[in-house]
Amino acid sequence: xxxxxxxxxxxxxxxxxxxxxxxxxxxxxxxxxxxxxxxxxxxxxxxxxxxxxxxxxxxxxxxxxxxxxxxxxxxxxxxxxxxxxxxxxxxxxxxxxxxxxxxxxxxxxxxxxxxxxxxxxxxxxxxxxxxxxxxxxxxxxxxxxxxxxxxxxxxxxxxxxxxxxxxxxxxxxxxxxxxxxxxxxxxxxxxxxxxxxxxxxxxxxxxxxxxxxxxxxxxxxxxxxxxxxxxxxxxxxxxxxxxxxxxxxxxxxxxxxxxxxxxxxxxxxxxxxxxxxxxxxxxxxxxxxxxxxxxxxxxxxxxxxxxxxxxxxxxxxxxxxxxxxxxxxxxxxxxxxxxxxxxxxxxxxxxxxxxxxxxxxxxxxxxxxxxxxxxxxxxxxxxxxxxxxxxxxxxxxxxxxxxxxxxxxxxxxxxxxxxxxxxxxxxxxxxxxxxxxxxxxxxxxxxxxxxxxxxxxxxxxxxxxxxxxxxxxx
Amino acid sequence: xxxxxxxxxxxxxxxxxxxxxxxxxxxxxxxxxxxxxxxxxxxxxxxxxxxxxxxxxxxxxxxxxxxxxxxxxxxxxxxxxxxxxxxxxxxxxxxxxxxxxxxxxxxxxxxxxxxxxxxxxxxxxxxxxxxxxxxxxxxxxxxxxxxxxxxxxxxxxxxxxxxxxxxxxxxxxxxxxxxxxxxxxxxxxxxxxxxxxxxxxxxxxxxxxxxxxxxxxxxxxxxxxxxxxxxxxxxxxxxxxxxxxxxxxxxxxxxxxxxxxxxxxxxxxxxxxxxxxxxxxxxxxxxxxxxxxxxxxxxxxxxxxxxxxxxxxxxxxxxxxxxxxxxxxxxxxxxxxxxxxxxxxxxxxxxxxxxxxxxxxxxxxxxxxxxxxxxxxxxxxxxxxxxxxxxxxxxxxxxxxxxxxxxxxxxxxxxxxxxxxxxxxxxxxxxxxxxxxxxxxxxxxxxxxxxxxxxxxxxxxxxxxxxxxxxxxx
Numbered sequence: 001x002x003x004x005x006x007x008x009x010x011x012x013x014x015x016x017x018x019x020x021x022x023x024x025x026x027x028x029x030x031x032x033x034x035x036x037x038x039x040x041x042x043x044x045x046x047x048x049x050x051x052x053x054x055x056x057x058x059x060x061x062x063x064x065x066x067x068x069x070x071x072x073x074x075x076x077x078x079x080x081x082x083x084x085x086x087x088x089x090x091x092x093x094x095x096x097x098x099x100x101x102x103x104x105x106x107x108x109x110x111x112x113x114x115x116x117x118x119x120x121x122x123x124x125x126x127x128x129x130x131x132x133x134x135x136x137x138x139x140x141x142x143x144x145x146x147x148x149x150x151x152x153x154x155x156x157x158x159x160x161x162x163x164x165x166x167x168x169x170x171x172x173x174x175x176x177x178x179x180x181x182x183x184x185x186x187x188x189x190x191x192x193x194x195x196x197x198x199x200x201x202x203x204x205x206x207x208x209x210x211x212x213x214x215x216x217x218x219x220x221x222x223x224x225x226x227x228x229x230x231x232x233x234x235x236x237x238x239x240x241x242x243x244x245x246x247x248x249x250x251x252x253x254x255x256x257x258x259x260x261x262x263x264x265x266x267x268x269x270x271x272x273x274x275x276x277x278x279x280x281x282x283x284x285x286x287x288x289x290x291x292x293x294x295x296x297x298x299x300x301x302x303x304x305x306x307x308x309x310x311x312x313x314x315x316x317x318x319x320x321x322x323x324x325x326x327x328x329x330x331x332x333x334x335x336x337x338x339x340x341x342x343x344x345x346x347x348x349x350x351x352x353x354x355x356x357x358x359x360x361x362x363x364x365x366x367x368x369x370x371x372x373x374x375x376x377x378x379x380x381x382x383x384x385x386x387x388x389x390x391x392x393x394x395x396x397x398x399x400x401x402x403x404x405x406x407x408x409x410x411x412x413x414x415x416x417x418x419x420x421x422x423x424x425x426x427x428x429x430x431x432x433x434x435x436x437x438x439x440x441x442x443x444x445x446x447x448x449x450x451x452x453x454x455x456x457x458x459x460x461x462x463x464x465x466x467x468x469x470x471x472x473x474x
Numbered sequence: 475x476x477x478x479x480x481x482x483x484x485x486x487x488x489x490x491x492x493x494x495x496x497x498x499x500x501x502x503x504x505x506x507x508x509x510x511x512x513x514x515x516x517x518x519x520x521x522x523x524x525x526x527x528x529x530x531x532x533x534x535x536x537x538x539x540x541x542x543x544x545x546x547x548x549x550x551x552x553x554x555x556x557x558x559x560x561x562x563x564x565x566x567x568x569x570x571x572x573x574x575x576x577x578x579x580x581x582x583x584x585x586x587x588x589x590x591x592x593x594x595x596x597x598x599x600x601x602x603x604x605x606x607x608x609x610x611x612x613x614x615x616x617x618x619x620x621x622x623x624x625x626x627x628x629x630x631x632x633x634x635x636x637x638x639x640x641x642x643x644x645x646x647x648x649x650x651x652x653x654x655x656x657x658x659x660x661x662x663x664x665x666x667x668x669x670x671x672x673x674x675x676x677x678x679x680x681x682x683x684x685x686x687x688x689x690x691x692x693x694x695x696x697x698x699x700x701x702x703x704x705x706x707x708x709x710x711x712x713x714x715x716x717x718x719x720x721x722x723x724x725x726x727x728x729x730x731x732x733x734x735x736x737x738x739x740x741x742x743x744x745x746x747x748x749x750x751x752x753x754x755x756x757x758x759x760x761x762x763x764x765x766x767x768x769x770x771x772x773x774x775x776x777x778x779x780x781x782x783x784x785x786x787x788x789x790x791x792x793x794x795x796x797x798x799x800x801x802x803x804x805x806x807x808x809x810x811x812x813x814x815x816x817x818x819x820x821x822x823x824x825x826x827x828x829x830x831x832x833x834x835x836x837x838x839x840x841x842x843x844x845x846x847x848x849x850x851x852x853x854x855x856x857x858x859x860x861x862x863x864x865x866x867x868x869x870x871x872x873x874x875x876x877x878x879x880x881x882x883x884x885x886x887x888x889x890x891x892x893x894x895x896x897x898x899x900x901x902x903x904x905x906x907x908x909x910x911x912x913x914x915x916x917x918x919x920x921x922x923x924x925x926x927x928x929x930x931x932x933x934x935x936x937x938x939x940x941x942x943x944x945x946x947x948x
Contacts, residue, residue: 021722037690066721066909066911094909103908118904119904130688130689134624137625145612153938155939156630157941160948169646176644177660193701193943194941194945195944215512216496223630237631434568435538465628469667472631472670474634
């Protein structure tokens with residue numbers, strides 16, 4: 001099998017004959033082709049002998065064309081590359097009419113590229129983002145596998161609406177125009193595919209807990225959905241979530257796991273995605289040129305290295321409220337939501353302040369029970385729960401987790417308080433009835449992680465085909 | 475951090491003090507606890523000194539209870555284990571009332587266990603299946619990663635209904651009882667979340683092709699859906715699919731990839747899931763005891779080794795039809811669908827016959843264009859397409875793939891023939907317009923693979939929470 005461009009540039013087998021296939025990025029002076037095959041952000045230089053090339057062929061060598069080229073790999077005399085192929089055999093496999101091809105070698109806006117998401121992976125920026133996304137996903141699987149976690153596929157279509165993590169998409173095969181009705185005139189879901197009303201999952205956590213109570217350590221990595229009309233640069237209607245769940249772990253062990261995990265996967269990209277990160281780093285620098293110096297972000301790889309090198313600051317909610325209450329932006333009423341008293345829900349502006357205040361990733365823990373989900377472990381103070389959120393520079397919350405309420409009676413009581421039907425979740429309650437134990441887990445929105453690592457600013461640009469209100473193209 | 479039971483049984487650190495946490499499988503003679511933590515199918519023997527144990531505590535040591543135990547790890551004098559812990563400190567973390575706990579140490583039917591899928595992962599059989607499922611998933615990611623493929627998350631919610639791979643689930647947030655209507659009285663999807671009608675994906679292939687035309691080698695591994703009312707042991711409404719797609723690969727390279735890939739992941743389980751496979755192998759043997767000898771399957775690991783060791787037989791559709799037409803079951807009219815002439819669609823009975831005939835996994839290729847999808851590469855004979863199906867002993871089709879039609883005009887023609895709206899798939903056509911090239915890929919239903927490797931007979935038993943007609947529990 002022939003070598004990829006990544007292999008050729010790494011191994012530099014000078015003096016060998018190589019055959020490569022890829023897409024023309026640029027063609028200059030009728031002589032130098034920059035060829036990409038997507039295996040790396042770098043292009044391979046092909047030198048063609050235009051005097052001996054048929055003119056018809058020469059014309060077809062245009063940006064975006066697919067070609068096959070063969071020749072000797074030699075040291076390059078030119079700047080910018082160590083090796084190049086001196087082409088003796090060239091074939092254009094698929095043309096690309098320069099009048100029509102939307103991706104010309106110039107800067108395109110992110111908005112324009114979103115409209116042609118079917119082609120944008122061919123650009124430097126999206127190629128880099130997609131390769132880093134791959135490496136992050138691989139690092140996730142590899143991390144958990146080596147720590148003896150089992151990958152659990154929790155259901156996507158769910159009959160339970162209990163977690164209350166957000167608005168849900170309904171899944172149905174009923175005729176929308178003439179749906180079957182019950183005698184009372186309601187939709188007769190017994191006629192639907194699953195003989196009940198079903199939705200797309202908002203989280204695999206409850207099912208992951210079932211796995212953890214059997215296999216001790218499990219994790220999910222699958223799509224989750226929110227039918228929320230949030231047209232922001234931070235929200236997707238369809239996104240991928242990672243949810244580890246560990247039996248016998250308390251909240252401290254949970255924090256240890258989350259911190260170690262995040263550092264590992266970020267370190268992995270620093271070690272394995274150098275070229276792509278370098279490109280995105282200079283892209284970001286270029287983007288921010290027009291900003292005043294104080295508003296510019298630090299160099300991408302330095303930001304990542306900082307997270308890897310430093311302990312996350314663990315701060316209780318109560319302590320955080322104190323800090324926020326006495327902060328300048330609170331006193332000067334610069335926060336949109338002023339912090340008056342204990343119990344307030346933290347907004348993204350507060351999270352950002354805290355990260356800046358500590359100049360480190362922050363783990364907030366022990367939140368008021370009232371602002372967190374029913375399944376979180378109630379502390380002895382009966383006011384707070386063993387919840388944690390991890391806040392990252394620039395993007396705010398990246399991880400949310402908790403120790404779970406393992407006491408049957410307390411959990412039942414909480415479900416009642418939250419108005420959750422016990423019958424709906426009898427299977428969940430069963431785990432507290434039979435061999436219950438302390439256990440904990442967390443959720444990480446994968447796109448938030450990709451956003452952080454790539455330094456991109458809009459979450460629609462870190463997933464191949466984003467789903468947002470009004471948009472389900474491709 | 476404390477060692478898992480798997481670690482303890484492998485490393486045997488005799489003479490050290492160990493603390494373990496897990497669930498009681500059995501407790502006999504008031505003395506021997508078989509403890510499971512799910513890390514392995516094996517249990518760890520704990521020896522308790524019942525004379526010095528409080529009676530209240532002793533009573534709570536029941537099947538299913540969660541416990542923490544500490545003591546010295548010593549060589550075991552008893553049969554069945556090398557090491558055991560002599561417990562000096564024991565705590566019951568979560569009780570399990572034997573009167574209520576459904577999983578008692580006896581044989582339960584698969585049907586019963588399906589009803590309590592929230593607990594069944596605690597059994598030997600489902601623990602083994604879930605661990606093997608994990609290892610297979612890991613092997614998939616690891617295989618493609620090492621071959622420089624990029625993992626691509628193709629969309630789950632899709633606005634296009636073009637592939638025609640099967641019935642789809644509708645995704646909507648419209649009020650079913652009072653849906654918004656257009657002036658013509660139709661459902662007004664412009665008011666829906668995505669401002670158009672959307673469904674759950676049946677395949678990520680078309681989007682994977684977009685990835686391959688930019689990054690050369692990509693694969694998907696995500697959930698796919700079929701709203702088909704198939705209540706069989708081979709069908710799920712929600713299942714996970716793996717779809718690699720490679721630019722510049724023709725059908726032969728595609729077959730090579732599929733064969734190498736399947737052998738790799740199966741070999742991986744033979745090397746890494748020995749204990750679980752051994753258990754499932756004897757389980758299967760036990761299950762088939764009552765069958766006449768000739769109907770019994772070969773030992774599980776031998777079956778897997780056979781696939782790893784042997785070349786898959788590559789047979790053209792035309793040759794296969796000849797074989798089937800002249801076969802005994804065809805002549806004696808024992809097939810439900812008799813094979814009369816070239817062009818017939820192959821049924822599962824024919825696929826099974828071919829696998830037996832060749833006594834090997836079979837790759838069928840070059841199918842009639844009429845019975846295959848529009849995107850498959852038309853051969854020069856203009857009658858057949860470069861499709862391939864891989865047939866495995868016992869389960870029939872496990873992989874379906876093809877070389878894709880890379881010629882713009884031919885593809886457009888095929889879309890017209892198949893009644894597919896060009897405007898719906900203009901993005902797909904664009905890849906044939908700009909830098910098109912030969913490319914190929916295939917799809918593998920992950921649960922079919924788990925079914926094959928584990929020797930289970932019902933596909934509902936190889937996914938944690940199966941979705942089938944009338945069933946979306948948990």
